Amino acid sequence: MTVLYWLPEIEDWRGRLRALGNNPEAAWEQAVGLANSRLDFIRTNALDQTLLKIVGDTPPKSLGTKPIRLALLGSSTMAHLHPAIRVAGLRRGLWISIYENDYGQYWQELTDPSSALHEFKPDVVLFALDPHHLAAGVGAALDKTEAEHAFEEVRDRIRECWRLAREAFHCPVIHQAPLPLHPTVLGNNEHRLPGSRQALITRLNHALRALAEEDAVDLLALDARAAIDGLKAWHDPALWHRAKQEISPAAAPMYGELLVRLLAAKQGRSAKCLVLDLDNTVWGGVVGDDGLEGLVLGQGSALGEAFVAFQEYARELSRRGVILAVCSKNDEANAVEPFEKHPEMVLKRHDVASFVANWNDKASNLRAIAEELNIGIDSLVFVDDNPFERTLVRRELPMVAVPEVGDDPATFAQTLADAGYFEALTVTEEDRARGQQYQGNRQRERLKASTTDLDSYLRSLEMELIWRRFDKVGLQRTVQLINKTNQFNLTTRRYTEEDVLAIMENSRAFGLQLRLLDRFGDNGIIAIVIGKMNGAEDLVIDTWLMSCRVLGRQVEATTLNLIAETAKRLGARRLIGEYLPTKKNGMVKDHYAKLGFTVVDSREDSGSRAVLELPTFAPAATFITVTEA
Amino acid sequence: MSEAEIYAGLQEIFRDVFLSDDIELRPELSAKDVPGWDSFKQIDIILAVEEKYRIKLNTRELDSLQNVGDLVRVIAAKTGG
Numbered sequence: 163m164t165v166l167y168w169l170p171e172i173e174d175w176r177g178r179l180r181a182l183g184n185n186p187e188a189a190w191e192q193a194v195g196l197a198n199s200r201l202d203f204i205r206t207n208a209l210d211q212t213l214l215k216i217v218g219d220t221p222p223k224s225l226g227t228k229p230i231r232l233a234l235l236g237s238s239t240m241a242h243l244h245p246a247i248r249v250a251g252l253r254r255g256l257w258i259s260i261y262e263n264d265y266g267q268y269w270q271e272l273t274d275p276s277s278a279l280h281e282f283k284p285d286v287v288l289f290a291l292d293p294h295h296l297a298a299g300v301g302a303a304l305d306k307t308e309a310e311h312a313f314e315e316v317r318d319r320i321r322e323c324w325r326l327a328r329e330a331f332h333c334p335v336i337h338q339a340p341l342p343l344h345p346t347v348l349g350n351n352e353h354r355l356p357g358s359r360q361a362l363i364t365r366l367n368h369a370l371r372a373l374a375e376e377d378a379v380d381l382l383a384l385d386a387r388a389a390i391d392g393l394k395a396w397h398d399p400a401l402w403h404r405a406k407q408e409i410s411p412a413a414a415p416m417y418g419e420l421l422v423r424l425l426a427a428k429q430g431r432s433a434k435c436l437v438l439d440l441d442n443t444v445w446g447g448v449v450g451d452d453g454l455e456g457l458v459l460g461q462g463s464a465l466g467e468a469f470v471a472f473q474e475y476a477r478e479l480s481r482r483g484v485i486l487a488v489c490s491k492n493d494e495a496n497a498v499e500p501f502e503k504h505p506e507m508v509l510k511r512h513d514v515a516s517f518v519a520n521w522n523d524k525a526s527n528l529r530a531i532a533e534e535l536n537i538g539i540d541s542l543v544f545v546d547d548n549p550f551e552r553t554l555v556r557r558e559l560p561m562v563a564v565p566e567v568g569d570d571p572a573t574f575a576q577t578l579a580d581a582g583y584f585e586a587l588t589v590t591e592e593d594r595a596r597g598q599q600y601q602g603n604r605q606r607e608r609l610k611a612s613t614t615d616l617d618s619y620l621r622s623l624e625m626e627l628i629w630r631r632f633d634k635v636g637l638q639r640t641v642q643l644i645n646k647t648n649q650f651n652l653t654t655r656r657y658t659e660e661d662v663l664a665i666m667e668n669s670r671a672f673g674l675q676l677r678l679l680d681r682f683g684d685n686g687i688i689a690i691v692i693g694k695m696n697g698a699e700d701l702v703i704d705t706w707l708m709s710c711r712v713l714g715r716q717v718e719a720t721t722l723n724l725i726a727e728t729a730k731r732l733g734a735r736r737l738i739g740e741y742l743p744t745k746k747n748g749m750v751k752d753h754y755a756k757l758g759f760t761v762v763d764s765r766e767d768s769g770s771r772a773v774l775e776l777p778t779f780a781p782a783a784t785f786i787t788v789t790e791a
Numbered sequence: 792m793s794e795a796e797i798y799a800g801l802q803e804i805f806r807d808v809f810l811s812d813d814i815e816l817r818p819e820l821s822a823k824d825v826p827g828w829d830s831f832k833q834i835d836i837i838l839a840v841e842e843k844y845r846i847k848l849n850t851r852e853l854d855s856l857q858n859v860g861d862l863v864r865v866i867a868a869k870t871g872g
Contacts, residue, residue, distance in 0.1 A: 176807075202842070203835070203838070204835060204839050205807065207808070207835065208807055208808075208810055211810055212810060241831065242831055242834075242835075400849070400850050400853075403850070404830075404834065404850075404853070405830060405831065405834055407834075410838070411834060411835060411838055412838050412842070
């Protein structure tokens with residue numbers, strides 16, 4: 163099954179599609195809503211074609227994300243997958259332009275600088291070499307040495323493709339794992355036949371994991387997905403013979419999902435926080451009515467074990483960096499009790515970064531959770547067994563992901579996994595420590611409440627700002643922050659790994675990553691600054707972004723001191739700060755004025771420029787110690 | 792299932808595939824009569840039919856389809872109509 167079953171069915175789909183209208187901006191907004199419903203491939207194609215007719219080939223002005231130029235380099239037909247890729251982008255507010263090589267010509271276009279591919283200038287490349295193409299020349303007649311040679315040849319050709327793409331386009335590369343679609347010749351022990359095509363593809367897919375790691379390529383794991391859905395849901399031999407489609411059009415919506423999750427994760431747009439309802443979602447029963455003893459949870463019943471399994475999955479997510487929150491209609495004391503006293507609870511109170519249990523409506527509570535955690539409301543995923551609550555939240559907060567989890571806890575974990583909200587490309591140390599960071603935040607809040615004036619509070623935090631230049635170790639975290647920070651972000655310029663590497667090599671620019679420690683722990687990398695010399699005397703602050711978690715702690719002034727010092731070393735006499743307004747960064751509108759810059763150019767729509775003369779700049783005194791790592 | 796019912800169901804599929812409310816299905820309608828009805832759209836139609844009627848058309852049956860009437864006959868035969 164390749165149905166997008168976690169998305170809700172939508173009423174009057176045809177009517178709403180026809181009502182998209184002629185205004186590109188409004189139609190795009192409406193279409194995002196339609197894309198977030200359970201579309202099969204026919205509806206996916208219909209939505210895509212309708213929207214293309216209205217919007218044309220330029221992204222809507224209101225697009226809050228960086229448009230993506232995706233090159234599909236394949237050996238078989240992929241045209242039938244374009245609509246599903248674009249619609250999966252639409253679902254996330256991403257604009258994707260697609261280029262596909264002429265049939266079978268991926269190698270020629272890659273190596274020819276005058277090809278249409280080079281003219282297209284992709285900013286991400288997907289290689290989709292089909293299994294028939296890869297296994298050409300391999301067969302049961304080969305002996306062990308010949309088969310080994312064939313395997314190495316295929317493997318090296320793939321790596322050469324990656325290298326060529328990197329060299330030509332300096333952009334991320336994704337490789338599609340081929341489907342193991344050849345019928346077996348030997349059977350269970352297919353791997354014992356040296357020239358088996360099926361075994362070659364399986365072995366290649368195994369090898370690709372390690373190779374992709376070495377070459378920093380991301381995988382589109384169709385093989386793993388087909389193992390879940392069944393190969394027959396993904397590939398139809400009759401369609402291969404008819405149209406050279408490796409992927410069946412019926413699986414296109416799921417294909418688009420898988421691919422675009424990777425693209426969205428690269429832009430830092432995966433969800434960050436799993437918000438759980440409690441009664442009949444985390445445990446069986448209603449704690450307020452049934453009491454602690456009456457809950458169905460743990461060994462002894464199938465239902466109780468299913469809830470435990472779901473809690474374990476939530477804890478697994480949390481251990482790799484997903485924030486957990488609770489949003490429940492309950493008296494708080496009742497809601498907390500199982501976390502503290504029920505022996506079968508896997509999740510403990512300290513696993514939950516934001517715990518909201520009251521009788522307000524859930525939409526308001528979800529807003530409060532996002533605010534408390536200082537994350538965008540669009541980075542929440544809300545799991546609730548109650549269809550009424552799900553519908554209410556979707557209507558009030560369409561940007562919150564609310565999966566159709568049904569009412570059987572046995573399926574909750576797989577549903578979340580299938581929906582792919584939390585797609586991540588790596589796990590950084592920051593991710594692992596995130597739970598503890600939010601713990602520390604609560605302790606800080608408590609100290610703040612018990613300290614009367616701000617200065618003594620800040621002093622008592624014993625803060626240390628540790629800075630270092632951009633480096634390869636911190637690269638992933640740097641790119642993640644650049645692409646996901648929306649609120650405290652002066653310019654909202656989005657950069658890829660390759661862009662950041664270019665800044666590291668530029669001697670007239672600097673990139674700084676700042677870490678904040680205090681007596682309650684390590685807050686992790688909390689700010690990024692990129693400065694670029696313009697002319698002999700001006701240092702332009704190209705990017706200045708900061709995590710909202712550390713607002714109000716003098717980090718801004720301390721960072722400015724650091725910028726000024728670093729700029730002087732490059733010979734700068736003036737700092738130029740820019741503010742480019744977006745829907746989300748209103749909080750930093752007066753950032754530079756507050757820090758003592760002179761605003762020289764200010765317009766309502768296009769933002770402002772501000773100047774700071776360095777020779778007369780006196781660094782502000784703060785309670786933060788600054789150290790170079 | 793009666794032929795009339797099959798025509799009504801197919802009509803819906805065709806309107807979604809070709810994004811047009813004007814398509815009126817008749818037995819002799821074929822690819823050359825409908826703008827955009829190429830081999831890929833043909834596959835979309837067949838897959839939608841297979842899903843809707845929970846049947847599977849084999850390669851010989853697909854190759855023998857000349858027009859809408861042929862398709863309706865295959866569906867009727869496979870659904871016991």
